[in-house]
């Protein structure tokens with residue numbers, strides 16, 4: 049069978065990324081220009097600044113990805129790009145670059161959903177089995193997604209307020225930890241104990257999520273300690289927050305695994321999948337209870353935003369005959 053080589057472009061938030069992937073699995077190159085150092089100074093992503101840096105970086109990153117892969121545009125079958133969700137100005141830059149490349153070199157354009165990209169990042173390490181259940185946990189998303197096959201997505205549950213990554217980042221920020229806060233909480237929690245009682249997230253739908261109450265509970269705890277001039281142990285607070293957040297997250301996962309019939313594969317996707325405690329809890333406490341289901345947690349490099357995942361999602365869409373018109377625009381709130 050003829051090889052399928054796809055160039056993927058990702059610019060939905062603060063990473064300018066371009067990758068070239070052959071036959072869904074073989075990552076020929078994956079270049080990520082991170083803006084973290086710039087946004088660190090502001091304690092979070094500043095959309096206007098992010099868009100400008102994407103403009104400065106995108107041509108260079110495309111060039112590097114082609115050089116590293118040892119590819120010319122003639123060998124590329126399609127150009128895949130994140131259409132949404134994400135920051136509108138940031139998405140525009142990737143879309144314009146993708147359209148320009150596709151137009152100039154007469155290649156089909158394939159628009160991709162960022163979350164589909166996170167889910168299909170697991171293709172890099174596993175042959176996905178369907179029906180599949182994906183737990184998507186990132187800075188902008190917390191969702192349980194059911195895939196009957198690789199071409200159908202059903203959102204079973206989603207966050208009613210903050211995404212889990214957002215809660216990690218906000219709690220870290222009020223604790224004076226640098227951006228992005230998720231990895232900082234993860235590190236600090238290892239030195240602490242789960243000793244502070246925080247608000248447990250509640251939702252009507254047993255597969256929905258909610259993290260704003262827990263976040264407020266941490267803020268109130270800190271304010272109370274300050275008012276009473278009481279000391280608290282930051283590592284214990286990090287650990288208590290992380291344990292409460294993960295317990296709420298995983299109780300929804302076990303509910304879905306128990307109630308949705310026929311699941312053959314469970315995958316985790318998105319930046320928060322890099323959380324070491326989440327990885328341990330899934331592998332040691334959940335997976336052994338479901339021996340009939342395959343569990344995959346992607347390696348850290350595939351968890352956070354990259355373009356290989358967009359190239360893979362683009363390859364799957366391309367192989368299913370999907371093509372995008374050149375007049376598509378960014379969709380910041382794109383549905384899955």
Ligand code: KG4
Nearest residue numbers: 186187188213230231319320322323352353
């Ligand atoms: O998927 P991603 O790179 O970007 C989005 O699409 O949002 O996810 C970034 C999020 C941030 O909130 C970051 O703090 C979080 O993933 N994150 C973590 C860890 N590493 C990254 N959260 C908890 N523990 C970690 N080790």
Ligand code: ZN
Nearest residue numbers: 186318319353
């Ligand atoms: Zn992401």
